[in-house]
Amino acid sequence: MWVAAFSENASENNDKERNKHNMEKHTDPKINLRSMAECLLSAPPAKADDAFKEFVDVLRLAIAQGLYADAAAALGQAALPTLDYTRLQTLQRCRKQLRSKATGARQSVKLAILGSFTTKQLTDFIDLFLFAAGVEANIFEGEYGVFRQEIFDVQSEMRRFAPQVLFLATTWRDLAHHPNFASDAAEVSRVVEAEYGDWAALWQKAHESLGCQIIQNNFTLPPWRPFANHETRQAGSPTSYIALVNQTFARSAPSFVIIHDVDHLASLAGRWRWDDPRFYHNAKLPCDPECLVDYAHSVASIIAAQLGLAKKCLVLDLDNTLWGGVLGDDGLGGIRLGQGDPAGESFLEFQRYAQSLRRRGVLLAVCSKNQRETAWDAFKNHPEMALRQDDFSCFMANWNDKASNLRAIAQQLNIGLDSLVFIDDNPAERAIVRQLAPEVAVPELPEDVIGYIRTIEQHRYFQVLSVGAEDYQRTAFYQADQGRQHVQSTAVDIETFLRSLEMKARIGPINATTLERSVQLIHRSNQFNLTARRHSVAEVTRLLEDRAWITLTVSLSDRFGDNGLISVVLAHMSGEAFEIDTWLMSCRVLKRGVEQFVLNHLCSRASKCGLKVVRGEYIPTAKNALVRDHYAGLGFNQAGGDNAGHTYWELPMASQRQPLTTFIEETV
Amino acid sequence: MDELRDEVQKVFRAVFDDDQLVLVDNMTADDVPGWDSLGHLNLVIALEKHFGIRFATAEISSLKEEGQNTGSLLALIKSKTSM
Numbered sequence: 001m002w003v004a005a006f007s008e009n010a011s012e013n014n015d016k017e018r019n020k021h022n023m024e025k026h027t028d029p030k031i032n033l034r035s036m037a038e039c040l041l042s043a044p045p046a047k048a049d050d051a052f053k054e055f056v057d058v059l060r061l062a063i064a065q066g067l068y069a070d071a072a073a074a075l076g077q078a079a080l081p082t083l084d085y086t087r088l089q090t091l092q093r094c095r096k097q098l099r100s101k102a103t104g105a106r107q108s109v110k111l112a113i114l115g116s117f118t119t120k121q122l123t124d125f126i127d128l129f130l131f132a133a134g135v136e137a138n139i140f141e142g143e144y145g146v147f148r149q150e151i152f153d154v155q156s157e158m159r160r161f162a163p164q165v166l167f168l169a170t171t172w173r174d175l176a177h178h179p180n181f182a183s184d185a186a187e188v189s190r191v192v193e194a195e196y197g198d199w200a201a202l203w204q205k206a207h208e209s210l211g212c213q214i215i216q217n218n219f220t221l222p223p224w225r226p227f228a229n230h231e232t233r234q235a236g237s238p239t240s241y242i243a244l245v246n247q248t249f250a251r252s253a254p255s256f257v258i259i260h261d262v263d264h265l266a267s268l269a270g271r272w273r274w275d276d277p278r279f280y281h282n283a284k285l286p287c288d289p290e291c292l293v294d295y296a297h298s299v300a301s302i303i304a305a306q307l308g309l310a311k312k313c314l315v316l317d318l319d320n321t322l323w324g325g326v327l328g329d330d331g332l333g334g335i336r337l338g339q340g341d342p343a344g345e346s347f348l349e350f351q352r353y354a355q356s357l358r359r360r361g362v363l364l365a366v367c368s369k370n371q372r373e374t375a376w377d378a379f380k381n382h383p384e385m386a387l388r389q390d391d392f393s394c395f396m397a398n399w400n401d402k403a404s405n406l407r408a409i410a411q412q413l414n415i416g417l418d419s420l421v422f423i424d425d426n427p428a429e430r431a432i433v434r435q436l437a438p439e440v441a442v443p444e445l446p447e448d449v450i451g452y453i454r455t456i457e458q459h460r461y462f463q464v465l466s467v468g469a470e471d472y473q474r475t476a477f478y479q480a481d482q483g484r485q486h487v488q489s490t491a492v493d494i495e496t497f498l499r500s501l502e503m504k505a506r507i508g509p510i511n512a513t514t515l516e517r518s519v520q521l522i523h524r525s526n527q528f529n530l531t532a533r534r535h536s537v538a539e540v541t542r543l544l545e546d547r548a549w550i551t552l553t554v555s556l557s558d559r560f561g562d563n564g565l566i567s568v569v570l571a572h573m574s575g576e577a578f579e580i581d582t583w584l585m586s587c588r589v590l591k592r593g594v595e596q597f598v599l600n601h602l603c604s605r606a607s608k609c610g611l612k613v614v615r616g617e618y619i620p621t622a623k624n625a626l627v628r629d630h631y632a633g634l635g636f637n638q639a640g641g642d643n644a645g646h647t648y649w650e651l652p653m654a655s656q657r658q659p660l661t662t663f664i665e666e667t668v
Numbered sequence: 669m670d671e672l673r674d675e676v677q678k679v680f681r682a683v684f685d686d687d688q689l690v691l692v693d694n695m696t697a698d699d700v701p702g703w704d705s706l707g708h709l710n711l712v713i714a715l716e717k718h719f720g721i722r723f724a725t726a727e728i729s730s731l732k733e734e735g736q737n738t739g740s741l742l743a744l745i746k747s748k749t750s751m
Contacts, residue, residue, distance in 0.1 A: 053682075086682065086714040093685060120706065278725045279709070289713045 029062040033074040038431055040078055041444050052087055056094065063097050072103035072131070073438065079132035081297035081458055085121075085289050092128045106134035106622055107307045112158050112212075113139060114147035115169030118284040122169065125296030126303075133304040144284065151206045164536065165213050165303055166206055167260075171286050172219040172242060181226070183236035188244065196248045203257050213536035215302060216253065217262045218246045223271035255516065256538035258302060258465060265294055297460060305463035307534055308523045311441060312415050314357060314456075315406060317424035318368035318375055318397065321449070322354075322387065323347045327370060327378055338384025346450040351386040353453045358391050361471030362462050363413060365394040367405045367422065372397045393475055402429055403436035414587035416526055416623055421461045423452060465523070466516045498593060498663040501558040505594070505664045507601055510544060510551040510568070517565045518553055521584060526623040529584040530616065530630060535570070548572045550605065554598060556589055556664070563589055569598060576612040578602065583616065583630075593662035599634050600659040603651075613652050620645040634660070672746055676738075679714050683707065693739035697732050708732050721748040 036055040043051035055078060062071040075098070079091050109130070113123050123141050130137045140161040142150050147168060150158040158166075177195040179188045203214055219242045225231040231239045242263075249259050266274040269291045279285035287295065304310065319326045324336030324343045336344040337351075358364045364387070368375060375397035379389045389395075394412050396405040402424070410417045417439040424430055430442045443455050510518045519537045526532070535543070543549040554567040566589045570582040580602075585594060606614050616631045618624075631649035632638070641647035677691040684702045697703040703711070712728050715721070723731075723744075731741055 084717055086710065086717060089710055090682065090685070278723070278728060281725050282728045283705075283709050285709075289709070290717070 029058055029065060029067060030070050032058045033062050033067075033070055034435065037074045037077045038434065041434075042427060042431065052090075056090055059094050063094065068098055068101040069104045072098055072101075072105070076132040076134065077434070077438070079128050081129075081294055081460070083293065085293055088125055088128060088293055089121075092124045095128050095131050098131075103131075103136070104134075105131070105136035107309070108136045108138065109303060109307060110138045110162065110164045111140070111303065112142065112150075112161060112163035112166045113169055114142035114150050114158065114166065115286075116145050116147060116171060116174050117169065117280070117286040118144060119169050121285065121289065121292050122296050122299075125292060126167075126300045129297050129300035130303060133300065133309055135304060135307060135309070137303075148202065151202055151209075154209070159209060163210060163212050165215065165306065166210065167215040167299060167303075168202075168217060169286070170217050170219075171262075172222070175219065175242070175245065179236040179241055181234070181236045185235040188235040188241060192241070192244050192248055195245055196252065199249070200252075200254075203254065207254075207256050207538055211536075211538050211542055213306060213538055214257045215260050215299065216249070216257050217260050218249050220263045220266040220274065221271065223275050255466070256536065256541065258306075260299060260302060262295070262298075265291070265298055269294065301460035301463040302465070305465055306523060306536070308526060308532075309418075310463045310524075311362075311421045311461040312419040312524075313363040313365055313393070313409070313413060313421070314354060314462075315365045315367045315409060315420050315422045315440075316354060317422075317426070317429070318366060318370055318378075320425040321423060321452075322351055323378075323382075324449075327374060332378055332382055335378070335382070337382065343449075344384070346448070348384060348386055350449050350452050353456075355387055355391055357462060358475055360464070360467065363393045363415075363475065364391050365409045365413070365420075366392055366396060367402055367409060367424075368397045369399055369402075370397040391475065401432070401436070403433050403440075406433065406437050406440055414527065414590070421456070421459075423456070425449070466520065495663070501560075501592070501663070503556060503558045503592065503664040504667045505557075505597060506555040506667055507598075508553060510540065510553055514553050514565055515540065518551075518568045521565070521568050521586065522582065525584040525586065526621070527587050527626045528590065529582075529621075529624050530580070530627055531582055531619045532621045532624060533582050535582070540570075543570060546572075548574075550578075552598065552601065554585075554594060556592070556594060567594055567598060569602065571602065573609065573611065576610075578606040578609075578611050578614045580614070580616040587626075593664055595630065595634060596660040597662045597664045597666075600662070603653065603657055603659070606653055607657065611653060613650050615639070616649045616651075618645075618647045618649070672749070673742060675718065676715070676742060676745060679718050680711070683711050683714050691738055693737065693742070695738040696736070703732075705732075715745065719745060719749050721745065723748075 036051075036058045040051045040055045059071055059074055062074070071094070075091060075095060079088070083091070111126075113119050113126070115122070119141055123139060127137050127139055140158055140163060142158060147170070150156045153159070175195060176198055177191045179191045183191070199216070203216065206212070206214055221239050221242050225237070225239060227234045227237045231237045232243075234240060246263060253259055266287070269288070274287045274291050276288040279289055285292070316322055324347055325334055327335055337347050338344045339348070354364060366375070372395075376389065376395065379385055379387065394409045396409055398405070402422075406420055406422060407417060410420060417437060421441045421443070422430070422433055423443070423445065424433070425445065430444070433440055434442050441459070441461060443459055445452055445455055508514075515537065519535070519540055522533075522535050522540070540551075543551060549570065549572045552569040553565050555565045556563045563586070566586040568582065568584050569580065571578055571580045573579075583598075602614060616636060618628060618630065620628065628645075634651070636649035636651045639648045639650040673691055677689065680691055680700070681687055681689050684700055684707065686701070689700070697708065708731070712723060712731070716723065727744065730736065731744070
């Protein structure tokens with residue numbers, strides 16, 4: 001009896017202690033949120049449950065206290081594709097409490113999701129991942145299985161909703177045409193054509209009536225194979241048929257349709273696992289519920305990229321990240337890199353992966369605590385090094401703290417801090433960067449470098465919507481920039497410098513060859529972008545057909561190389577005015593007189609059309625302060641504005657307008 | 669069984685956002701706020717992950733049928749684990 005009473009007391013005391021402890025910990029949720037998010041990210045598997053629960057407790061407390069922006073930031077750090085279904089559901093319930101609260105979201109999007117299965121969970125997760133990326137999504141979720149009706153019915157609710165992005169969440173169950181097992185290749189292609197025709201008609205209809213960007217799933221290959229190993233050689237087999245439909249989608253879909261590669265997701269998960277039909281038969285879920293996490297993340301990353309939020313630069317540490325060992329201690333001959341040593345081979349493989357990203361247009365940079373010359377020397381002289389000096393657009397090897405170096409890298413490359421992904425083997429450096437430069441994406445990494453590739457892939461940082469010739473050359477553009485910066489520092493004055501560049505510009509409307517690059521710039525340019533209106537391919541295509549609209553693209557070359565297409569302007573005639581809807585430029589060519597050159601061109605166009613005035617506007621965003629005085633600098637008069645900093649500008653057309661001086665020669 | 673009950677209770681608390689929830693044998697979906705068809709699905713998914721078990725297609729739906737309660741759920745999980 002006595003013992004029982006004692007132990008009861010003891011446990012009560014323990015509870016009190018625990019509560020007191022919790023109280024202390026929770027007094028400042030702002031500080032706690034950050035440290036809890038950090039604990040969650042770095043928790044070993046055995047402690048993950050507790051870390052998650054503590055994080056959610058603090059998150060809820062912060063929301064209850066009205067700390068919406070802090071809660072949103074913490075949620076953004078925590079909502080990762082590495083979480084499981086159950087934890088993501090918990091975070092989504094917290095996210096719902098933040099709906100229509102001031103969370104400091106950078107962007108918004110109107111998204112319609114039409115599916116042939118239960119889209120509820122997928123929609124919730126897409127919403128959560130978008131929220132984590134800083135996007136407040138307004139989502140219309142269609143009724144189960146009526147996607148065709150929603151598109152073809154002119155009275156449908158979805159039509160009234162007028163989405164910017166339409167996601168068609170379909171599965172192989174929606175394939176309407178099937179060949180016979182015995183069909184030959186010619187017959188199968190006819191069936192594929194019929195199948196493709198149905199989808200193309202649906203996309204065309206949606207495009208005409210909504211003018212929105214469409215995201216269309218392809219189809220997963222089945223795990224079961226009636227023809228066993230012969231499956232891929234039998235034209236009429238399910239695998240061969242679906243594979244051909246997918247190829248046709250990839251090759252033939254118009255540019256306003258993004259093909260979402262669900263089949264790849266299924267192959268990553270394993271096809272039997274992905275296709276677990278228990279939840280389809282019970283609840284019409286499209287796949288194993290745990291796979292919905294990756295599925296939603298994939299869709300959300302595409303939408304985020306569409307909004308210009310894809311990352312642009314991979315920043316790499318050196319010691320124990322690109323090679324094994326410490327260069328300063330072990331010397332060039334002592335580091336582990338290259339063939340013959342398992343660890344050395346894995347570092348080499350990681351370098352090759354980074355190089356493959358560079359080759360397709362991702363910028364690479366170094367951020368390392370090292371002697372600059374020693375580090376630079378390693379890239380020049382180590383025989384097994386895959387990455388070479390010219391793979392890097394920026395090289396920061398010094399003894400400054402890494403957060404400051406990352407800021408310097410962003411500045412030098414003229415991109416936002418939130419366009420960087422930082423890879424460092426040292427958990428402490430990662431934690432510090434997350435604290436001091438929370439805009440930078442810093443993934444937790446496995447101990448073994450060989451897992452880095454998977455981690456980077458899993459986060460889908462560098463999502464691509466389309467690829468132009470420019471992507472392959474991007475690093476070369478930035479390197480030519482370094483040559484220009486050198487001339488800049490030696491030239492006597494700006495005029496001499498600009499003349500010495502021998503710039504030539506090509507100016508012309510958006511056409512079939514420049515459409516993709518133009519839209520890419522419309523989506524990606526943040527700093528020199530007056531209105532940051534993210535027109536989709538579909539919208540721009542419509543403008544091209546509208547005679548009231550004028551589109552301009554500028555390509556600039558100079559004696560250091562071709563900068564490619566660097567500026568886009570969209571304007572339309574309205575009465576006697578020329579109204580500039582969009583004016584953007586790549587920051588690579590800042591202060592080169594391209595703006596003046598473009599304005600001269602616009603004014604002569606306006607005069608030819610007999611227009612009296614050119615109007616422009618500036619809509620402030622988190623990143624475009626650079627161009628706040630753009631119109632003032634070009635001689636426009638302010639014609640209005642509001643408290644939020646949105647300003648309107650006018651330039652009357654004088655009869656004898658003197659063009660502004662530039663040092664750019666126009667070519668054809 | 670008590671250890672199993674504690675573990676299942678932990679899952680219930682996480683899925684239904686209720687730290688005070690106490691699992692007793694004769695509870696049904698009506699007794700737990702949030703245990704609707706969506707909540708049921710979330711519960712099944714969380715239990716499968718937590719215990720590393722698999723419910724059969726028919727078991728997933730039968731668990732919320734008439735006459736089923738947390739007692740029968742516990743028994744089913746017990747039959748699938750070594751706890």
